[in-house]
Amino acid sequence: MGRHRGTSADDHVSEPRRRASRRRRRGTGRALAAFAAALAILVGLGVTGYFVLDGRSGCEDTPLQVAAAPEIAPVLTHLAADFNSGEHTGGRCATVEVRGVDSADVAYSMTGAGPTTGGADSQVWIPDSTLWVKVVQRDADDNAVVSTGTSVARSPLVLVTTAGNAADAETPLSWDNLVQTEALAGQESLPYQVHVVDPVNSSSGLATLALVSNAIGDEEAAQTRFIAALQGLQKSVAADEEAALTVLGETADSEEKAPLLVLSEQAAWRHSTEGSGPGTSVVYPEGGTYTLDYPYVLRTDDPEVQLAAERFRAFLTGQEAQQAIRADGFRSTDDTIDPTVLTEDLGFRSEHPGELPVPSDQATRSLIQAWNQLKLGTRLLTVVDISGSMAEFVPGTGLTRMQVTSAAATQGLTLFPPDAEMGLWEFSVRLDGDLDHRETVPIRPLDTEVDGGTQHEVLTAALTGLQPKPDGDTGLYDTILAAYQEMTETYRADRVNTLLVLTDGNNDDDDSISLEDLLVRLEETYLPDRPVSIIAISFGPDVDPEPLERIAEATNGAAYATEDPTEIGEIFLSVFALRISDQEG
Structure with missing residues (x-):
């Protein structure tokens, strides 16, 4: 309701x-x-x-x-x-x-x-x-x-789905396998999609975040897995309970993933007694649940x-x-319970499914902050190195640095929601007169219609079509300064504004600004009330990480180095985790 x-x-x-x-x-x-x-x-x-x-x-x-x-x-x-x-x-x-x-x-x-x-x-x-x-x-x-x-009453959280989907379930569901927690593992690997009511306004939604967080625990890379889980949940968040329940009717006869709604027993019972829409069934997660009290x-x-x-x-x-x-x-x-009300034929159980502890007040606050911070829209300008060194092969992959970078960036696009604003520059040296950079795709929301397609499709095609400039040097520092100034001047207060640099990591432009001068200019340009962070991801065995680390640090960003394109998902999730850590600080 x-x-x-x-x-x-x-x-x-x-x-x-x-x-x-x-x-x-x-x-x-x-x-x-x-x-x-x-x-x-x-x-x-x-x-x-x-x-x-x-x-x-x-x-x-x-x-x-x-x-x-x-x-x-x-x-x-x-x-x-x-x-x-x-x-x-x-x-x-x-x-x-x-x-x-x-x-x-x-x-x-x-x-x-x-x-x-x-x-x-x-x-x-x-x-x-x-x-x-x-x-x-x-x-x-x-x-x-x-x-x-x-x-005065109690009602544990359960999963609600259509009757057919409940019958088809092969693996017992628990809070640690309900949502996708690995970057780019693909929601296709899960046969269902969990839907929650907005945790800002819903106890069931907020408790779901706590249950998933507890299931992930304190293991290595737990924060990035939790961010992946939040992103998955945000793709199917409902404003209220009534909106969540409409999902059951919309997907009952479709080929989409089976919906799983996190609701209380009482909410599931209310829906079943209304007699409208497809038949539903209740599933109790293994290992216990949280109870509305x-x-x-x-x-x-x-x-x-x-x-x-x-x-x-x-x-x-x-x-x-x-x-x-x-x-x-x-x-x-x-x-x-009253067994004539919460009946077995709808999946209800007389015994309580097992009590999981109430999250602490600090945990509750952190969960709401994390959710709200991830909801904040993204505005991202990606600058990609197309210098001659990007034509070199990455050992063990059979791919060039350019191909690795393009594939990684294309995969990274899938992590962003349709309203994320994204654009693309390429850089080497003297690509546009004396400029080392060139705008390839202007910054627009990913779902914007562009020439019969979408911005997402335009960016994917542009990334796939990137080609190294033979014998081109790497005008890294001049490009970073120009891009950073552009992002600061066009800052959007309702977005997290970020400059993403994808490169083989070494500036070798003899006419370039020096690293020390760049750092001074970045510090002068950085505005606390209009923050733009630099995230640098470098590829190749010859990367010197220190310059990019110093550049990122000057803007409260982060620098990462990898040769494996499959790691890009974890890197992007680390970026999201950084956003949340900054918010909590």
Whole structure:
């Protein structure tokens, strides 16, 4: 289902009042913590506030606003109506109003760290995951929220696919084989494509990143494998749950890869009960999964409202309420299901698939940063050496340096999304009058239509057609300076602007600027608010890596040397990893 939001008068509260309300909440961390501690003592004594509440005058008129994750809001609304009518043991002490509000909306409204549509004020918050509580506790001032240590429902993450695809699965799926983690290994090697909801706004999406990251672990080259996984996931990210589910219908009768959606059990159940689209089946990944835990969180310092919130919390964790929650496709707090709802014929299991730990708040932050940084568009100018030395053969390959470089760059194109802006220069000496470089393909998005084809196709043809200039020298330093100045002057703030240099590595142009002068000019040209980084990849056994390393370092870039064209994928992923490391720093 898509994103749903309730409405109330609070949705129209002025921004000054909203800010003032947030300041009051932030200033009440000690009171909230003290109340939470008091509740713990009461629970430990077997007391839920019944005696105290029944002795308070006006308790029945206490309003309690609850902001709940949209998928659980309907059953909570029905339960609140029951609670308000007093049709439960002990009577009532509040008038509860439940509104469905996206968990990310509430979190970002308190932290200001992400997109929000407002209307998220409440005294109680029931997000879909403790992940969002960690985000708020880390980024908001003081203790803006206090968890009661209670969940009202649970729903583990599962894989959802069409029934036929589930039946065809030959290998048990786990988080370490769900997504492509090797550069240029080709998505064709996987018979399925994993689809996730945008992790910036979705617990299931964010948890998927954490699960994949944990599966990759701390092994050698783990960061580049994780970047490859993120790139694969970004090719099939959905804005919301509803958009993700449409993929099942779109690919059901096509020859495309089988779709695997990462959703909660309850979301899979909701889709199956709608009766529209192809039949679906649930697959549980081997080795455990993450569980949405729907924590009950306090956001008020009013003693009477706090006590009312405690009574509603006790009601929701009671036997009758938990039965209603199970009937709506959730697991109860003890992980029990209703087998007549989550049925075996749809692939559901009564036993929990195994609990994997919640990522730390720092891990959560790093995952969001990595995802956002990779989403930032790419603007890349590639300059390729066509000097005479590029005609020499690379030992053990049967290919010339030019052929190796062209093949590597062509492979590298496949790593970039269609909206990446890319262009191509070639260089030797005096290719265009006194200039050592020549523009081959202007910088344009890869999906731009050009002469009946696309920019991607134009670049591929241009790279394939590169020919070494016989007896041509390598005007490396002059070309780098000219290209760097061009990229700085045409800088795009919404992109990661990069100059990629592919060469056999040695400048041998006698009329060229010196290395020391080049470094000074690069430092003068570099603008912190318009950063352009140089990435240098050199080929051949005679490469002197030091000059390119110094050039790259002057622009916060990186230099790599290789003779094996199959390594280009890992090199490009190292470039992406560098982007993320710079962001985290």
